Amino acid sequence: MNAELPQQQPGNLPATVPTRLPKRLPTPHVPKPHLPHLPDPDAPDVFEEMTLIEHLEELRDRIIKSVLAIGVAFIAGVFLASPLLKRLQEESGAATGFDVVSPTDPITIYFKIALYIAIGLALPVLLWQVVGFLLPGLTGKEKRFLILSMPFVILLFLAGVAYxxxxxxxxxxxxxxxxxxxxYEWSPEGQEVISFYLTLMVGLGLAFQLPVVMFILAKLGAVTPxxxxxxxxxxxxxxLIVSAIITPSTDPxxxxxVAVPLLLLYEGGILVARVFASRPLSPVVGSGQRQT
Known part of the structure; x- marks a missing residue:
């Protein structure tokens, strides 16, 4: 039997109005974020033992893959060598062309440029083969750290080469x-111009790794920001000493x-170390086991 509620007159509202609170839903468990195809840093480390023959076989396979990558990229290098040589001629100020010292210089320089282009195009594959050879001997945290740092290594190297x-x-x-x-009459040789460019490009590509090196040192706890x-x-x-080594000439x-971008990269490395390297990796203890 339904009970009749008392009717209320307009303007005579009750002091309190009962409200129904919603039920609190249980908070779902959110797992720790983990990127796919990356080693889980919390998983137990399992080191696969390999014999010397197995190591040599793996090294042989990775060298073959690297050579094949360079060979495929060499095809593209053959087509790109001619316009690149033309650009080098214009940038070097050799209006009438490069000086030739040896009869074989034109063809030697052409295929040398094609090979350099091939190595540059195959660089990601070459680096990945090196990383793949080193990964089995690393812990899960070290593997994750190495894999995540590779894109920055490649980008900084390419930035140095481009600069x-x-x-x-x-x-x-x-x-x-x-x-x-x-x-003086400016008439450079082709070999010298290519060597000049190559020295600067490779030297700057390696020198641009300075922030990565500083980050690793801070992450390992060797040096604080x-x-x-x-x-x-x-x-x-x-x-300044490194700049003098990288620069083919000795003029200021x-x-x-070369020195100005390296100084800026050093300051950037300090900032990166302060922001991202606050927790150093676990050091290796003397018993042969890694501290967790």
Whole structure:
């Protein structure tokens, strides 16, 4: 039997209005984020033992894959060598063409350029073969750290190569060509120009790894970001020495072209170490087992 509720007159509302609160739903368990195809850092480490013959066989297979990658990329290098040589001629100021010292220089330079292009195009494959050979001997955390750092290594190397090709080498050659031009006739050899470009590009590509090296040192706990900032004056001297080694010439102008981006990268490395390397990796203890 339904009970009749008392009717309320307008303007005579009750002091409190009963409300029905919603039930609190249980919070779902969210697993720790884990990128696919990456080793789980919390999983137990399992090291697969391999004999010397098995190591040599794996090394042989990876060398074959690397050579095949370079061979396929060499086909593209053959087609790209001619326009690249034309660009080098224009950037070096050799208006009438490169000087030829040996009768075989034209064809030698052409295929050498094609090979350099092939190595550059196959670089990701080559690096992955090196990483794949090293991974079985690393822990899960080290594998994850190495795999995640590879894209930054490749990008920084390509950035250094691009800086050397599009800015550093052309500006350096323009400066050298204009130096005492009323006395000297600028007529560079093809081999020398290619060596000049290659030295700057590869040197800058390796030097641009400075933030990665600083991040790894901070992550391993070898150097703190505060100490990196304190070593700034010594870093400037070291960068100037490295710039003198990378630069084919010894003039201050070309050294400055190389040193300025390295100084900026050093400051960027300190910032990266402060932000992302706050928790160092577990060190290796003397018993042969890794501390967790």
């Amino acid at each position: 050397g090709f599009f800015f550093a080498a052309p500006r350096a050659l323009q400066f050298l060509a204009s130096f005492m031009s009323d006395i 505060k100490k990196m900032a304190g070593f700034r004056k010594y870093a400037v001297i070291a960068i 102008f070309n050294m400055g072209i």
